[in-house]
Amino acid sequence: MSHLFNNYGRWDVEIVSGNGAKLYDQTGKEYIDFTSGIGVCNLGHCNEAVVAAVETQMKKxxxxxxxxxxxxxxxxxxxxxxxxxxxxxxxxxxxxxxxxxxxxxxxxxxxxxxxxxxxxxxxxxxxxxxxxxxxxxxxxxxxxxxxxxxxxxxxxxxxxxxxxxxxxxxxxxxxxxxxxxxxxxxxxxxxxxxxxxxxxxxxxxxxxxxxxxxxxxxxxxxxxxxxxxxxxxxxxxxxxxxxxxxxxxxxxxxxxxxxxxxxxxxxxxxxxxxxxxxxxxxxFDEEFLQSVNAKGDYLAIRLAELFLEFPECKGVRHKGMMIGIEFSSEVNPFVTALRENGLLALTAGANVIRFLPPLTISHEEIDEAIQIINKTLLKYKQLV
CATH class of the missing domain: 3.40.640.10 (Type I PLP-dependent aspartate aminotransferase-like (Major domain))
Structure with a gap:
């Protein structure tokens, strides 16, 4: 029995460690994180520079x-x-x-x-x-x-x-x-x-x-x-x-x-x-921000290609690495399916999937995420 207030609709997953764009649960399962703690860990999990700064300050x-x-x-x-x-x-x-x-x-x-x-x-x-x-x-x-x-x-x-x-x-x-x-x-x-x-x-x-x-x-x-x-x-x-x-x-x-x-x-x-x-x-480094725009554009283009022929998708919206995909139906079942396949995503209202990847995510990790989305989408098409 939990002694916590029941004010969160928690997923049946406990995250125990993370690095960059990857998270690991209590069973050792790996996830690509497209939530960033709901837009918090913009530099990825356990970013080395942030860890070093906090460790140094903690001793002072x-x-x-x-x-x-x-x-x-x-x-x-x-x-x-x-x-x-x-x-x-x-x-x-x-x-x-x-x-x-x-x-x-x-x-x-x-x-x-x-x-x-x-x-x-x-x-x-x-x-x-x-x-x-x-x-x-x-x-x-x-x-x-x-x-x-x-x-x-x-x-x-x-x-x-x-x-x-x-x-x-x-x-x-x-x-x-x-x-x-x-x-x-x-x-x-x-x-x-x-x-x-x-x-x-x-x-x-x-x-x-x-x-x-x-x-x-x-x-x-x-x-x-x-x-x-x-x-x-x-x-x-x-x-x-x-x-x-x-x-x-x-x-x-x-x-x-x-x-x-x-x-x-x-x-x-x-x-x-x-x-x-x-x-x-x-x-706030200019080169870093340019990379955010480039990766955001790349991800949005790949997503638009994936969802182009999915009739329930009404479009992909993005600015940098803030991405929303609107559906004509509720998206929570699809977000759950993504999680089961190793990709963590968010909703934004009932009909929008929201992706907020770490800004430090690599192109290789984006491609890995696209493969998971494609796999999930192909199966999901058969169910709807």
Whole structure:
């Protein structure tokens, strides 16, 4: 009998070790990991540089508190600022915490309270970030949500024009909705959102929890578009598996957080910062990002070829190594079949298979994964 809460739909697999893009379960079975811990281990499992950095730091200091100066925090913050539109960084422990901080900062800076988000978005599971999320399924059973959050159709600028007003503190969005189905925002839509925010003295918050840290082939996903956010949130890949998160903002907005206005006991702790520094040294390198784009394009082309003649497949969407394959039916049975054949994949809603391989995956491992997908698809075609 388990003594754990039953709030996860766990697979009947226990992963006991991993290296790079490969994972191994309690029976010794090998898997190619196309989940990366849900977009976390962007540099693969047990990345040597990250392991070495954390081991070195572990022998020096694990935790003090944010009452003290931190050179490590300063170094990681500088890397984030140099590769983004931001100027200041607040460290926390997760994406939900980063988004919670962004909501608080927007409200405090503007003195306004309405936050506009979009249907099928996902921003976290705290009360505020759950209220910001545009999916009813994550809110069921938790009672009334805070009333200052408004959800609109994604990529519908006319709906935003009707809703945004002088009471709007911020518009918050993902440039590619990850949990919502790997749906990208349109370039014209994002430019229009930024323009409307400026016209209404509202802030533009870009949630980069899943799209950031090289996942889309750039340091942050918004950099594929001609927009400049006021606030950027990051987590998941930032520590390559060591829990850490960050909120990045411009200088003007950051001034609203003064001593005592917000905090985090473990945010920016030395172990997390050592992992983040080692991660960013690799993930923000231009040659590395070029390789992410090349491998992402290669994988997407191979997948499109495989699924081309499968009538239930409605298309392959990707940006870098963030890939969604939409079906006209539920995909969970196919994801289960992939797992049984040695490939770990995710869903994004009922009808989308989501692939988030480590950014360090080799072409040989991609080809190996394609063989597994093809084998699974051939058998699956016979069953449907």
């Amino acid at each position: 200091l694990w935790h003090v508190s944010n009452l003290f100066q931190s050179s490590l925090q300063e170094e990681v913050a500088e890397k984030l600022v140099q590769s983004s539109a931001g100027a200041k960084v607040f460290f926390c422990n997760s994406g939900a915490e980063a988004n919670e901080a962004a909501i608080k900062l927007a409200r405090k800076f503007t003195g306004k309270y309405k936050i506009i988000t979009f249907h099928q978005s996902f921003h976290g599971r705290t009360i505020a970030t759950m209220a910001a999320t545009g999916q009813d399924k994550v809110k069921t059973g938790f009672g009334p949500m805070p009333e200052t959050f408004v959800h609109l159709p994604f990529n519908d600028i006319e709906a935003l024009k009707q809703e945004i007003d002088d009471q709007t503190a911020a518009v918050m969005l993902e440039v590619i909705q990850g949990e919502g189905g790997v749906h990208p925002a349109g370039s014209e839509f994002l430019s229009a959102v930024e323009k409307l925010c400026k016209e209404n003295d509202a802030l533009l918050i870009i949630d980069e929890v899943q799209t950031g840290i090289g996942r889309t082939g750039k340091p942050f996903g918004y950099q594929h578009y001609s927009i400049t956010p006021d606030i950027i949130t990051s987590a998941k890949g930032l520590g390559n598996g060591i829990p850490t998160g960050a909120m990045i903002s411009n200088e003007k907005v950051a001034a609203a957080f003064t001593p005592g206005s917000h905090g985090s006991t473990f945010g920016g702790n030395p172990l997390a910062m050592s992992a983040a520094k080692a991660t960013l040294d690799i993930a």
